[in-house]
Amino acid sequence: MSLYKSRLKEIENILGEKDIDKKALCSFIHNGIPECKKYRPICWKILFNYLPLQKNRWEHHLLRQRNNYKNLIMEFVIPPGIKDVDLSVDHPLSDGPDSTWSTFFKENETFLLQIDRDVRRLLPDISFFQEPTKFPCEIVVNSDSDIRLHSRVAPKQLSYANVERKGLGITKINLILKRAAESYSAMEKGKEANWEVVERILFIYAKLNPGQGYVQGMNEIIGPIYYVFASNEDHAEYAEADCFWCFTALMSEIRDFFIKSLDESENGIRGMMNKLSKLLEEKDIHVYKRLQEQGIFPQYYSFRWLTLLLSQEFPLPDVLRLWDSILADENRFEYLIYICCAMIIIIRDQLLENDFEHNVKILQNFPSIDVNFVLQRAIQLRES
Structure with missing residues (x-):
């Protein structure tokens, strides 16, 4: 039996129970949900605690x-x-x-x-x-009636009068219709x-x-x-x-990531970036010092990484794979910090060799890389 079929059988067995074993499910999902579209919706609903563990x-x-x-x-x-x-x-x-x-x-x-x-x-x-x-x-x-939300803020058709004069007094009023530019046309009724x-x-x-x-x-x-x-x-x-x-x-x-007054709290976005900075210092002092010397601080790149859960750094299929592991982890956002740290360490050679401009660019536009390798590196960092 192939590894893929074996994993399908395993997830079928876990989800086939009357009462879902969440620990077993999370352990399985941490290694990725099989790409057949059938299981991810159910698994994510359980991980978000939307579906109860009792199937009845x-x-x-x-x-x-x-x-x-x-x-x-x-x-x-x-x-x-x-x-x-x-x-x-x-x-x-x-x-x-x-x-x-x-x-x-x-x-x-x-x-x-x-x-x-x-x-x-x-x-x-x-x-x-x-x-x-x-x-x-x-x-x-x-x-x-047009009650779609986007119609409330869509560009409207504006009418205005063009007044023409000859000598004294108004002689002619032309009503002109002017439409503001619209980038998206509305779909027909029913769609x-x-x-x-x-x-x-x-x-x-x-x-x-x-x-x-x-x-x-x-x-x-x-x-x-x-x-x-x-x-x-x-x-x-x-x-x-x-x-x-x-x-x-x-x-x-x-x-807390999205409330400015909580930025400095432990779970606020600045607190998260500080944790990432300290972790990088602990795991790779050379890269940490290089970025410090160049004045490349975490807010230059990791603000987006952390607040958007890496959804902007990778193609959608890779984001879904990353989220499988993040959502399944017992300490989701601690693990997210380890993933971010792994991303930096994976490109350490480039960061150590290049100047400020290049390093900011590569951190803000992370290169294409196998996300499974990133996740494996993150687990190694955590276990070490």
């Missing part, structure tokens, strides 16, 4: 969570003009603190516009996010692109977490999760709801 609870749990998400769409995505709102109490021109209309317009100006910009350029190397989803949100795409689905998830997350809101980079974290669920035919129908809850679970672990 899955159906009821999923039904409840998916209905809860549908209710969130109704509460947060449907504009006040379509809901049953008494205009004598809550008028669109109201600027009162309790006005749903006031909140509606403020959201457009604050975080929705930024979300819209970010999701449109999500993982541009693949076409997946520009393609229509097979399971659009019926509430949104089949509405008689929506995958990036629109991601936009809705991030919008609802920001609404539910006003203390944190939306921060640039969250789109890069949610991208791999949504892709794993939505690209699998067995999980695609409920990919939006499942992705929302898994993304929320992950953000609860790394939220």
